Amino acid sequence: MPDYRRNWVPGGTYFFTVNLLERNRDLLVAEIDLLRDSVRRVKRLYPFEIVAWVVLPDHMHCVWTLPPDEADYAKRWRLINPRKAEPFTGSAIWSARMDCLLFVVYFDLADHPSGIRPT
Numbered sequence: 288m289p290d291y292r293r294n295w296v297p298g299g300t301y302f303f304t305v306n307l308l309e310r311n312r313d314l315l316v317a318e319i320d321l322l323r324d325s326v327r328r329v330k331r332l333y334p335f336e337i338v339a340w341v342v343l344p345d346h347m348h349c350v351w352t353l354p355p356d357e358a359d360y361a362k363r364w365r366l367i368n369p370r371k372a373e374p375f376t377g378s379a380i381w382s383a384r385m386d387c388l389l390f391v392v393y394f395d396l397a398d399h400p401s402g403i404r405p406t
Contacts, residue, residue, distance in 0.1 A: 294389040298355040300338065302388040305364065306346040313344035322367075329366045333357075360387070 307314060315322060319342060326337075335357075338350035353360060 294387075295358040296389055297358045298353055299358065299389050300350065300352040301360055303349045303351070303360075303364075304346060305349070310345045315342050315347060316344050325367045329363050332366070333359075333363050335360075335363060 322342065330337075334354055336352040338352055339348075340350075341348045351360065351363075
């Protein structure tokens with residue numbers, strides 16, 4: 288498996304693009320309640336702030352801020368996987384490659400395109 292270089296900054300604010308492994312499926316919107324439940328469960332175990340989240344049929348964009356002493360966003364993504372429920376059972380749902388951008392200073396987040404707005 289490739290060893291991608293990642294920025295691991297405790298308390299960092301990150302922008303993610305996460306794709307379904309099978310891009311021709313619409314599971315993210317068809318099963319949005321399962322996705323929401325998975326996110327809630329993981330947030331209880333490993334807190335993070337959701338700055339913005341956009342869900343499309345086959346991929347999603349998210350902006351998260353991690354706690355000041357925490358940098359492991361990958362653990363959270365591994366756990367946000369509703370594989371325990373149909374129709375996800377038995378296979379990985381995320382693409383192996385995830386795009387991740389670290390906002391390194393506060394004004395980067397403020398200057399990001401207005402298409403992503405905090406909720």
